[in-house]
Amino acid sequence: MSAMFPVTNCCCFICVRQKNVAIIESFGKFSLKADAGVHCLIPCVQGVASALSLKLRQLSVTCETKTKDNVFVTVEVAVQYEVIDPEAAHYKLTDPASQIRAYVEDVIRGTIPTKTLDETFSSKDQLAVAVTSQLSAKMGEYGYDIRKALVTDLAPDRGVKAAMNEINAQKRLKDASTAKAEGEKILLVKAAEADKEAKYLSGLGVAQQRSAIVNGLKGSITTFSNQVSDSSPKDVMDLLLLTQYFDTLKDIGNNPHSRKTLFVNHGPSAVTQLQAALKNDLMTSGKMER
DSSP: OEEEEEOSSSOEEEEEOTTEEEEEEETTEEEEEEOSEEEEEOTTTEEEEEEEEOSOEEEEEEEEEEOTTSOEEEEEEEEEEEESOHHHHHHHOSOHHHHHHHHHHHHHHHHGGGSOHHHHHHTHHHHHHHHHHHHHHHHGGGTEEEEEEEEEEEEEOHHHHHHHHHHHHHHHHHHHHHHHHHHHHHHHHHHHHHHHHHHHHHHHHHHHHHHHHHHHHHHHHHHHHHHSTTOOHHHHHHHHHHHHHHHHHHHHHHOTTOOSOOOOOOSTTHHHHHHHHHHHHHHHHHHHHO
């Protein structure tokens, strides 16, 4: 602001502070603009009509309006402005703050109702640009420059905000449940694939084991028949079955973890009976397959 300091009765001095300007009038008519510093006025002729600040100022405007999807929102806009033409600012506007507030509210109420709530949140920058452009065009005529308009807050009604938070929370819970189910599905699939691979490898191992046993028995029969005269393959098989029979009994008896009682026929004819039973089972299964 400016301050006037009378010095004598015949003259008057004013001191205008930095970043301020004084409007000087002569007999009620505009005379000059007094910039920062000391100025001498003609007594009884010139006087200070007003002092305007040239500093950048900010005006906060709060406006409530309705969106396109019938949601009431409260918008807060911070308008930064400064005086660029002190003469026009003094003579054309009585209350610049009220004028700027009215223009901002008009822009907000003309823009927000054309957008949904989601579109309003995503277009805050567009709203700020619209306020700045329209204000600059209007207030420039009155000696004010609108530097920038900032949308500092955009808040819907409390009930709408709570509903939005609940929707977001339920959506996240749904996504979490879906992700958990997908993870469990992957674990089950991987476990089934591992079980399938294990069974395949186990069967392959059993088949290879049986093939090795057959090849070993075949080699043993051939070797025994070549070394012992007057021996038939049947004699060799009987001898091998007898040997495996006693080895099995020995393994069962020596196993410390075996806690079961096994009743088996034991006698000179046990191997013969076992061979006959196996042969009978093989023939029966062959007939059933046919």
